[in-house]
Amino acid sequence: MNARFFVDLPLGPAGQELDLPAGAARHVQVLRAQPGDVLTLFDGRADLAWQAEVLLMGRAQVRVRLLSFQAIERELPRPLHLALVMPANDRMDFLVEKATELGVTSIQPLMSERSVLRLSGERAEKKRAHWQGVAQAAAEQCGRVRVPSIAAVQALSAWLNSLGPAEGSLRRLLLSPQAQGLQAAEGAEGVLSLSGPEGGLSPAEEALAQAAGFAPIGLGPRILRADTAPLALLAWWGLR
Known part of the structure; x- marks a missing residue:
């Protein structure tokens, strides 16, 4: 049995016995595993996959x-964090799943002036927990042993104001249909990417983002959907 499961418990050392959390246990039961079968487990705390x-x-x-572990290196050589205004309907589920497969480091869901999807309070936390589960399932499927973190939903302006000066190794990039090319991404050791919703960011929001250190970049002559643009950047970044 080659089934892989994320376990939100510290794993190790070899010989450790543990009860699987309810979610993982339920999936193992659905697969009708039997005593003596071997599973692959990972906890997201280290680049290790355990045979159990x-x-x-x-x-x-x-x-x-736990029997033994194997060191696994499937993360991007240089991190890419996505900050994006949430697309409408269920497109956010698709985006989180595919971004996890492509190696995203973290995802920050945002709301802006033109947002269709607006979340707050308990509903926002339930959605965040749901998206974290989507990322976990995608990591299990694609062979990652790190699960990208999904941050709490924030308003775009509040999030930008919380960032502080553009310092350190992360290059701040703003996906903009008006920008030309990816020159601002060249040579970066890591990227924090910001993208808008259907209809894009307003001119005032783009100005606010640029004042926070985000350099505009373009992804070609076609207008990409709100859920396509960040994935296109992520795929380009991971395949460079």
Whole structure:
């Protein structure tokens, strides 16, 4: 059995016995694993994948023993963080899934003047937790052992004001249909990318982003959807 599962518990050393969390246990039960079967587990805290033997299959309990680990390196050589105004409908689920497969480091969901999807309070936290689960499932599927973090939903202006000066190794980039080329991304050791919703950011918001150190870049002559543009940048970054 080659099934992979994220376990939100510290894993190690070899010989450790543990009960799988409810979500992972449920999936193992659906697969009808039996004692003696071997699973692959990772905890997102290190670039390690653990082989674990199933010891016990109960009605609500799956107990395993860690056997050995393998060092896995499947992250981008240089990090890319996506800050994006959330697209409408269920496109955010798709975006989180595909961004995880492409190696994104983290995702910051935002709301702007032209946002269709607006979230606050308990509803916003439920959505964030749901998207974190989408990222976890995508990491299990694509072979990553790090799960990108999904931050709490914020208003764009408040988030920009919280950033502080543009210092350090992260290059701040603003995806803009009016910009030409990717020259501002060349030579960066890491990227924090900002992109807008359907209809784009307003002129005032673009000005605010540029005042916060975001350099405009373009992705070609066609207008890309709000959920396509950040993925196109991520794919280009990962394949360079």
